[in-house]
Amino acid sequence: xxxxxxxxxxxxxxxxxxxxxxxxxxxxxxxxxxxxxxxxxxxxxxxxxxxxxxxxxxxxxxxxxxxxxxxxxxxxxxxxxxxxxxxxxxxxxxxxxxxxxxxxxxxxxxxxxxxxxxxxxxxxxxxxxxxxxxxxxxxxxxxxxxxxxxxxxxxxxxxxxxxxxxxxxxxxxxxxxxxxxxxxxxxxxxxxxxxxxxxxxxxxxxxxxxxxxxxxxxxxxxxxxxxxxxxxxxxxxxxxxxxxxxxxxxxxxxxxxxxxxxxxxxxxxxxx
Amino acid sequence: xxxxxxxxxxxxxxxxxxxxxxxxxxxxxxxxxxxxxxxxxxxxxxxxxxxxxxxxxxxxxxxxxxxxxxxxxxxxxxxxxxxxxxxxxxxxxxxxxxxxxxxxxxxxxxxxxxxxxxxxxxxxxxxxxxxxxxxxxxxxxxxxxxxxxxxxxxxxxxxxxxxxxxxxxxxxxxxxxxxxxxxxxxxxxxxxxxxxxxxxxxxxxxxxxxxxxxxxxxxxxxxxxxxxxxxxxxxxxxxxxxxxxxxxxxxxxxxxxxxxxxxxxx
Numbered sequence: 030x031x032x033x034x035x036x037x038x039x040x041x042x043x044x045x046x047x048x049x050x051x052x053x054x055x056x057x058x059x060x061x062x063x064x065x066x067x068x069x070x071x072x073x074x075x076x077x078x079x080x081x082x083x084x085x086x087x088x089x090x091x092x093x094x095x096x097x098x099x100x101x102x103x104x105x106x107x108x109x110x111x112x113x114x115x116x117x118x119x120x121x122x123x124x125x126x127x128x129x130x131x132x133x134x135x136x137x138x139x140x141x142x143x144x145x146x147x148x149x150x151x152x153x154x155x156x157x158x159x160x161x162x163x164x165x166x167x168x169x170x171x172x173x174x175x176x177x178x179x180x181x182x183x184x185x186x187x188x189x190x191x192x193x194x195x196x197x198x199x200x201x202x203x204x205x206x207x208x209x210x211x212x213x214x215x216x217x218x219x220x221x222x223x224x225x226x227x228x229x230x231x232x233x234x235x236x237x238x239x240x241x242x243x244x245x246x247x248x249x250x251x252x253x254x255x256x257x258x259x260x261x262x263x264x265x266x267x268x269x270x271x272x273x274x275x276x277x278x279x280x281x282x283x284x285x286x287x288x289x290x291x292x293x294x295x296x297x298x299x300x301x
Numbered sequence: 302x303x304x305x306x307x308x309x310x311x312x313x314x315x316x317x318x319x320x321x322x323x324x325x326x327x328x329x330x331x332x333x334x335x336x337x338x339x340x341x342x343x344x345x346x347x348x349x350x351x352x353x354x355x356x357x358x359x360x361x362x363x364x365x366x367x368x369x370x371x372x373x374x375x376x377x378x379x380x381x382x383x384x385x386x387x388x389x390x391x392x393x394x395x396x397x398x399x400x401x402x403x404x405x406x407x408x409x410x411x412x413x414x415x416x417x418x419x420x421x422x423x424x425x426x427x428x429x430x431x432x433x434x435x436x437x438x439x440x441x442x443x444x445x446x447x448x449x450x451x452x453x454x455x456x457x458x459x460x461x462x463x464x465x466x467x468x469x470x471x472x473x474x475x476x477x478x479x480x481x482x483x484x485x486x487x488x489x490x491x492x493x494x495x496x497x498x499x500x501x502x503x504x505x506x507x508x509x510x511x512x513x514x515x516x517x518x519x520x521x522x523x524x525x526x527x528x529x530x531x532x533x534x535x536x537x538x539x540x541x542x543x544x545x546x547x548x549x550x551x552x553x554x555x556x557x558x559x560x561x562x563x564x565x566x567x
Contacts, residue, residue: 045474069481139471161429162470171470201470202430202439203407206313213337 033060036094038292039082040284041075041108042118043067043100046138046166047251048074050082051281052093053289057125061086062278071100075108097288099280109284111291116144116155118283123247124150125286126279127271131243134233134262134270135279136252138166143236145243150283156239162201164232166252172225175205176218183222184257190223204228223257230261237266247271249279304362306563307350308554309343309377310386311335311368314406314434314519316342318350319551320361323559325393329354330548339370347376363558367550369408378563383550384410388418389560390553391515395539399511402501402530403550404520406434409501411508424507429468432500434520436469440476440493444486451490452523458491472496491525498529505534513537517549 033054042049044067052061063082067074075098083090096109099118115135123133124146133144141164142157158164162171173180194211198204204225211221237246246266252258253276262270275282303322310317316335320328331350335342343366351358358364358376366374367386374380383403387410391398403410409432412423430436441451462484466472472493479489497520505514514536521527521540531538541549 069478139474160466160471161468167470199428200430201468202433202435203428206407210337 033058035092036292037088037092038095038097038285038288039079039093039109040097040099040118040281040286040288041079042115042278042280042284043071043075043098043108044137044251044280045140046170048078049278049281050078051278051285052082052086052088053285057286057289059275059282062275062281064277072108079108095288095292097284097291099284109288111288113284113287115280116142116152116157118280118287119249120144120146120152120283121150121286122279122281122283123249123276124148125282126273126275127245127247129245130247130271132237132240132246133279134237134246134248135250136166136229136233136248136258137250138170141165141233141236143233143240145240150286154240156236158232158236163199164229164236166250168201168204168229169225169252169255171201171205172208172222175208176212176222178218181254184226184255186219187222187226187257188260190217190219192220193223193227194221196224196228226255226257226261230258230265233262234265242266244268245271247276247279249276251277253277304559305354305356305360306363306365306555306558307347307361308386308551308556308558309347309364309366309368309371309374310383310548310551310554311339311343311366311370311374312405312550313369313408315547316346316368317548317551318343318346319548319555320350320354320356321552321555321559325556325559327552328356330551332547335370339373340375343374344376361558363563365554365558365563367554378558381554381557383408384412384420384423386550386553386557387517388412388414388420388553389556390549390551391517392418393552393556394541394545394549395513395515397513398515398539400508400514401549402505402514402516404434404497404501404516404518404526406438406519409433409504411501411505413508413511422508424504426500426504431467431469431472432497433469434518436472437493437497437520437523439469439473440490443473443476444480444489446486446490452525454487455491455494455523455525457487458485460488461491461495462488464492464496494523494525495529498526498533501530502533510534510536513539515539515541515549517541517546519547521546
């Protein structure tokens, strides 16, 4: 605990699939992170992940001076002292992690966003697919479900493939049928999975091009943990894609930074 | 010698076979799940229909296939598109038919045609499962309701729960959260049917309404779907009886076999 200096601020990001929290210290150092499955009660998930964050670091709730919430779509949560849109949060978080970031690709459980950002983390332009599950993490979880595999094993299996199949359907519902049809035709699971990763990567590329792709590119959201997706994106883009342990937390990190801004602003205003 | 023809409709969900004679009289019909070996499903389904009709495959003057896997039916003499088949089937059942709306397992198709069954305009859902039978199937599965109970359940609804998502995958999440919020199951089921009908109407309107409209496809086994369409459409609606809803394309394919034989390449 001694490594970090108060006052603390936090960000909570309620995603469609997982809820993430980040704790920052006075110097904007990441003091802790927490992640849980969102489930159906988004407010309960926000409270639970915040509780886990505090327990993990051994803090009381009142020691966190400002909390910002962010979340998705119509379920946008009413958690914390302020709320910020997830586009702003991902942009801010990505630039904080990788200051040379100019384009962010955020791939979550139910949506994928491409965001062009300024050096200060401000949003210049963005594009997202929020009406259709194609090209989102949902596509991968559908593939995992029909192949009866754990989601976190997909990347490792796909990486062993040498002759990926082409998944030609866009719709996730139809893709499930197509995946089963490939299985019935005797295609190897790894080739099918690599095909699924490639299908998603190429959809993201279209989204990235819409906002005007500028290096460096930072990949955030839950799917940034997927090493096969990173490799496919790099191959399509012909450039490095920045990812790290903290990129799944970029939204919560951005929220925490906004909370910290607010706290600093109030403290400055309070000084004589 | 009497001529017979078979129509085989290899749909995404089910394979249907119809055998008719030269007068268009129905001799046999058969249905089974398409599965992942459409050619085998077609062969089994045809064998069953032949047995029921008391015929041999050699008695058939034409075997016409249709449906998304029509080119996989190896015994076919000729393949025709689902739209062409449905158009001929609709006109055989309803001589004044002017358009068809087909609500299938994975497709929604609308087409308008003239008195010679020549297609004037058509529209398909193509890339998206929104509003298709597979969406209803998934909804029923999440709710733990058998497909045969869907209609009876939806009928009890007084306040259908609207679904705001277009995407079938997102709609599924929306339905799960409705269930968690204790929205009555009948209202969720009816809401899902309303969503399907609204999507079909969008596609139909792009083609243009034309009397009489024949409704076909497995989704219409849910009588509520047909009622909702009736409420929202001003034109004359025809619904094939005798459980023929899923067989109209197969019937049309067989009809094409009788009228044009099986020798035309396609």
